[in-house]
Amino acid sequence: MADIRTTEVEDLLKVLAALDDPDAVFALLEDLFTVREIRETSQRLMVARLLSAGKSYATIEAETGASATTIARVSKCLSYGAGGYERALKILAEEG
Numbered sequence: 001m002a003d004i005r006t007t008e009v010e011d012l013l014k015v016l017a018a019l020d021d022p023d024a025v026f027a028l029l030e031d032l033f034t035v036r037e038i039r040e041t042s043q044r045l046m047v048a049r050l051l052s053a054g055k056s057y058a059t060i061e062a063e064t065g066a067s068a069t070t071i072a073r074v075s076k077c078l079s080y081g082a083g084g085y086e087r088a089l090k091i092l093a094e095e096g
Helices: 007-018 022-032 035-052 057-064 068-080 084-095
Strands: none
Touching (some): 035 057, 035 068
16 A cells, blocks of 8 residues: 555645644545545444444444445454554544
8 A cells, every 4th residue: 555655645644634623624525525435435434433333244234324345344444454443433432
C-alpha cells in the first residue's frame, strides 16, 4: 500500500486531518463521493463496530444489509489491517 501514498493522497490526508467540524467533513464527502459511496463507507464502519462487539455475520448482514464479502473484508482488516478501524472505533467509543 506504500505506493498509494502519492502527493495527491498526502494532500487529501492533510485536508481530512485539518477538518474538525463534522459539517465541513460532510460537505467534503458530498463533493468527493457519490451518495452510494458515502453509504457504503459508513456501512463498513458499522460492520466493524458490530464485529468488534462479537456479532455474527448473519446478524450483521441482517442489521446492516452488508454482503458476506464486505463483512469478511472488514473482519480481515480488523485482524490484519493497518489499525484504521480500531482507531475509528476508539474515537466513536470515546464520544459515545
